[in-house]
Each structure stands twice: as C-alpha cells, then as structure tokens.
Amino acid sequence: MWYQVFLWALFSSMFVHIIAALIAFCRLRKHKIGAAVAGLYRAADFEMMPFYALVWGVGQSIIVSFVSFTRILATL
The missing domain is CATH 1.20.5 (Single alpha-helices involved in coiled-coils or other helix-helix interfaces)
Incomplete structure (x- = not known):
C-alpha cells in the first residue's frame, strides 16, 4: 500500500512541478529584469x-x- 501512495505522490508532484517550471520559463522571457540579467551575461560573453x-x-x-x-x- 505504501508503494502505491509513494508512486502517486511522486508522479503528481512531478506533474505539478513540470507545469510550474514551464510557466516560469515562459514568463521569464518577458520579464524585464530577467531579460536584463540574461543580456548582461550574453554581452559580457560570460x-x-x-x-x-x-x-x-x-x-x-x-x-x-x-x-x-x-x-x-x-x-x-
């Protein structure tokens, strides 16, 4: 029984975190400060x-x- 609970908790947690990560990455492209930091790293060739x-x-x-x-x- 604990194994099934563990697997469901694992997969549901992974699902939620993957969706949240995709949303965060998509929103970061439009974020002004995030784009400035990325531009700084790119311009500095770091x-x-x-x-x-x-x-x-x-x-x-x-x-x-x-x-x-x-x-x-x-x-x-």
Missing part, C-alpha cells in the same frame, strides 16, 4: 559553468529558507 549555476541555485535556496524560517518578512 560562460556560466554548471558548478556556478549549482552555487547560484543552492545559494538562493539557502537564502529563501533562512528568510522563511527567521520570519524576517513578518517584521517589515
């Missing part, structure tokens, strides 16, 4: 290595977790 992308992603996750757990936003 090649982002996979490790740098990993560091940016992990860093953003840590910052979001820190802000959400410390309730900094509730004090503003």
Whole structure:
C-alpha cells in the first residue's frame, strides 16, 4: 500500500512541478529584469559553468529558507 501512495505522490508532484517550471520559463522571457540579467551575461560573453549555476541555485535556496524560517518578512 505504501508503494502505491509513494508512486502517486511522486508522479503528481512531478506533474505539478513540470507545469510550474514551464510557466516560469515562459514568463521569464518577458520579464524585464530577467531579460536584463540574461543580456548582461550574453554581452559580457560570460560562460556560466554548471558548478556556478549549482552555487547560484543552492545559494538562493539557502537564502529563501533562512528568510522563511527567521520570519524576517513578518517584521517589515
């Protein structure tokens, strides 16, 4: 029984995240600041290595977790 629950939770979570990622990628193309950052990287001829992308992603996750757990936003 736990295996079936696990599989349904896994696939439903994957479905929701894939749809959300597609929407986010489509919306990022029209975002002014996102386009500016992408233009900056392209104009600087900077090649982002996979490790740098990993560091940016992990860093953003840590910052979001820190802000959400410390309730900094509730004090503003």
